[in-house]
Amino acid sequence: MILEPGRPTPLRSAATLAWLPVILVASFLSQPRLPFTVLVIGGAVLASLGWVVLSAKPERPGWLLPAGLVTLSAGGCLMVAQAREWVTPIAFCFVAVVTAGTRLRWTWALALTLATIAALIPAVAPREPSGALLLGLAMVTVLMLGMARRDRFRRAEERELAEASETRATEEHARAAALAERARIARDVHDVLAHSLSALAVQLQGARLMLQRDGAAADTIAQVERAQRLATEGLAEARRAIHALRSGPIDLPSGLAALAADHPGATLDVAADLPELTPEARETVVRTAQEALSNARKHAPGAPVRIRLARAGEGARLEVTDVTGARPEPGTGGYGLVGMAERAALVGARLDAGPTEDGWRVSLTIP
Template sequence: MALRPQVVDRSLAAVIGVGGSIEAVAGSHGSRVWLGIAASTILAVPLAWRRVAPLLPVLVLAGVFVAVIEASGEIPTSAAMFVAWLTASYSVAAFGDLRLALAGLAVSTVLPVVAVLMGALDEDDLRPGDFAIAVVPWAAGRAIRSHRAQSDRLAEATRTLEAEREDHARTAVALERARVARDVHDVVAHTVSAIAVQADAAAAALPVDPEAASQRLERIQAAAAAAVDDLRTVVGGLRQNDTVARPQPGLQDLDALVDAARESGLEVDVTVTVDRLSDGRALAVYRIVQEALTNVRRHANATHAWIEVSRSGHGVHVQVCDDGVGCDGSRVGHGLTGIRERAEAYGGRLEVEAVGGGTRLVAVLPERAP
């Protein structure tokens, strides 16, 4: 388990302080022993907070450096001073911003010049290595800080991408659920409404015309079987291991849809001037017409419906009108919601209005989604 940074810093400070004190006792005598102990202790203390106050160790180092020269007339050459100098120069670069880092570099680098000015070091003895003790660890600290910042940026970018991926996954799941809900509703609502109409007709015909009633029951059976097939297609699309391409209804299936509506007693006129559409748009047109006819049979109390599928400069127009009681779309159920979602999925729109004694539904699907 990694040690906490505070533990590392305080341990480092303790080692420098204790080690410098031992060095002073072993290598000095008289008053210089206490000077060495004091210098080592003072140098060590700010290193315990080098991450939160990175400039402080450099400033204390400079103060101790000048104080030792003033007291002894010599440059401090203890191991504690050397290690503290390296550590302070590195820390101000690694943990301080650029302003603090440059200030720390200036203070740390100028100390050999201060020693010359105070007479503790001959100018001829000044060497590049005297400055390297400050510059090299400072450069290493800046490099590590830059690498750490880049790693943090990459980690943040990774977290952002992961969050976006999760959002996209949730959106995809929600869209798929909405699509399945639309498909199931379209299949079930259309078939159940057709079965209900045929069942009413069969019940009415049974006492007077058993043969006609039998025909109605056969149509109910056929409609139920078709609904089962459609539901299998919808459910089969949810299986990840289902690699068989299942045909989807399109423009070519509108005639069968209209025939089923006519068999339920609704008079339907159809005009289709569009010959080819993409599979997705063709399916959307089919489902829109299917749900519109379902609404006509279930809610409009209509006897006649008009269907027109055409193409204009704005895209594909699907218009369904009836002569029923009229509806302006203010009462929105799952059916109209599904139609609107299908249109909007292709960048289109839906308009529903009461016209005369009936309802006009217009869905527009652009040729290309925006």
Template sequence: MGGWTQWPSRQALSREGVPRTRLLINGGIWLGLTGWLLVDALRSDAFQGWGRVALIGALVGCAALVEVLRRVTLDHRLAPALVLIAVLIAAGAALHAAGARTPSAAVWVVSAIVAMERLPLVIALGCAAVASGAYVLASGNSPLAEAATAGALVIGGYALRLDEEARGTGYRLLEQERMARRAEAESAALAERSRIAREIHDVLAHSLSAQLVHLEAARLLIERGEDSAKVLDRVVAARGMARDGLAETRQALSALRGEMAPVEDFLRESAAAEGARFVREGEPRTLTAEAGLTLRRVVQEALTNVRKHAPGARVELRLGYAEHTVSLEVRDGGARSAPAAAGLTVSGAGYGLLGMRERAELLGGTLEAGPEGEGFVVRLRVPL
């Protein structure tokens, strides 16, 4: 029963989404009908002088009422719409009583069609029945023919209703799609900003904190009157941290733009720089910028940890390509010499395995790290 008592949607009742050509055609039809009625009124001998002026005024008034009816139905206002329909039907009866049979028939026909087109269906059927019934009774023709005419009016109005509801549904779906695309674009922009912020933070947080450590140490050495060589060592270390941080920032930005060298080349270079062994398994696959950057960061962090906690250890980097994932394993065989002093180990990427694990999980991957045998192993797996 809900469909019988519901209004057509606002999109169906409005002109939103109606092609310009369709609007011009509809306007032409209404102007043509109004012009025909006016010409018929001017040719009629039943109206002369002021009577003709009154007839023309009545027709213009009915046209204005139809436009007002369109506006109140657009806002789903039932009471004013019923009043306007009643006024139009009464105006048709008055015109018929005055002898303007063609204009009265036109007013009743338009009332029936507009009611079927724009009112809740159960109400529209009643209004259309009254308007078309008045038309049938006033015509005085064959009841069967007039009944067929009245049925045609109802069906025609209902066909217009279906057409406009289909258009309104299409327009509503199009608007929903546009909103979804805007929301998707905004979400992608936010994700991209978060990604960039995370990369810059990962690089700069370590670099700046390391510089602060060395500069603070230099300040304390100066206050104590220590040897200038020690102060210079701290300043040089801080400068090196600044240089490394700048290089890391440039690498991060280049990776976000997709301008960095392939991941495999980067891993080979990193392994060669550390005297580590590099092994690739599987056929190389194309990686997303985020996945490639994650592999770079994990390698940097793992190699940094080896330098800090297992200096001199044999290291192996293993890159594996599977059908839907890429894996990385960094394994060391245990320290061959004592770890460096704590105050001098603040170097390298330094992003922390916890941060790397969070980064992997954001991509839907996993990171595992822990002792294995005499050494330590870091395993990363991310989807392609």
């Protein structure tokens, strides 16, 4: 029955309601004045009730708005009938008709219009015979205006739906392109970097065995072992990167738990009241923790590391703290910190990394 969806804003409702006392005061003070009879007061009460319902524009229950429009029109007709000529309260009838054309199905709107005309003609026709024709034309005109307004709302809604559908299609296309690009990068990393690191680790293992066989110096063997360990860790990092590129959205607790399990001496503390983060933000948290743990393995192997994810206002904060020795300053030891900072900036987060009293801490704050 009701065609135009949505509730009005409080400001619009208040503005609509503010016109009610204006029309009522004008009805009793303007010329010709209405008599203070029981029927006139009753009509004013009915019109006021209908106007209050109109200002609220309720959607539920479905009968309330049509009943309010009928009440509004009936109150206006009753007041006009007591004056038996054109008076200010006829505005209630016009408002009821135009709102019916906007909000109700055309059959209900037409029925209300015809009923209003039929109720008003006996009041205005006897003194002004041409008033009946004028009244009918005026009522039909405002009905058509209301229906035109309804059609304009409908076209605007259809445009919004079309734009939303186009936006979703564009986003899906962009998401598909991003997934295809991630798959390509994963293939390149697997085919080039992972294979090269795997071959390097095998070659270093062979070189270590040959040095041990030939009785090489202990420090030489230690350097080769360290190189082999770094190659093995690099291979593990490459495999994790490939998995990340090919996997879907990251689950924060399980993703951090997997990183902590792969790092000896790491402890994990995840708060239970974390806010809902976007997939990009969740991935940033996990990748930052992964890079921080990788740095800890390089600069302080075997040192205890604490991973803590807690709520920070409406966002979240990740802290990875380890007990380390000296660390390179940002910008002098590779692109790990630079990459973390760039990833944080993409989601509007803040990254802080620096020494503590007994180690090193990486802090990521997501708003």
